[in-house]
Amino acid sequence: MVARRQEFLGERLEVATDAPTPAQMAAAIAAASGRPVSYRQLPIAEVEARSHDIAAMYLFLGAVGYRADSADLRARFPELSLTPFAGWVRAQLGG
Numbered sequence: 319m320v321a322r323r324q325e326f327l328g329e330r331l332e333v334a335t336d337a338p339t340p341a342q343m344a345a346a347i348a349a350a351s352g353r354p355v356s357y358r359q360l361p362i363a364e365v366e367a368r369s370h371d372i373a374a375m376y377l378f379l380g381a382v383g384y385r386a387d388s389a390d391l392r393a394r395f396p397e398l399s400l401t402p403f404a405g406w407v408r409a410q411l412g413g
Contacts, residue, residue, distance in 0.1 A: 321397075334386035335400035346404035350411045 338346065340357040348355040366373040392400065401409070 331391075332384050332386035333391060334384060335388050335391075336402045337384075337386070337388070338403045343403060346407045347411075349404070350407045 340359070344355045344357040362373055362376065365376055388400070391398075
């Protein structure tokens with residue numbers, strides 16, 4: 319994108335390679351770490367009591383969310399090497 323700066327000036331791009339669910343994220347972390355990891359949704363009031371910012375983020379993600387189109391992104395930027403969430407987790411955990 320930087321090399322093609324003029325082409326994208328003023329455009330908003332949402333970048334994502336995949337859109338795993340929280341349960342899929344937990345499974346990817348468990349697989350990469352070799353430890354049990356599970357997803358449990360907390361009541362929003364409990365999240366709000368801990369962090370207003372995190373609660374606001376969860377409400378946004380649950381109601382609006384991001385609209386990244388990974389297929390379109392790959393078509394528009396074939397030069398990019400995009401890493402799916404599970405691959406990113408493996409790289410972070412050294413697996």
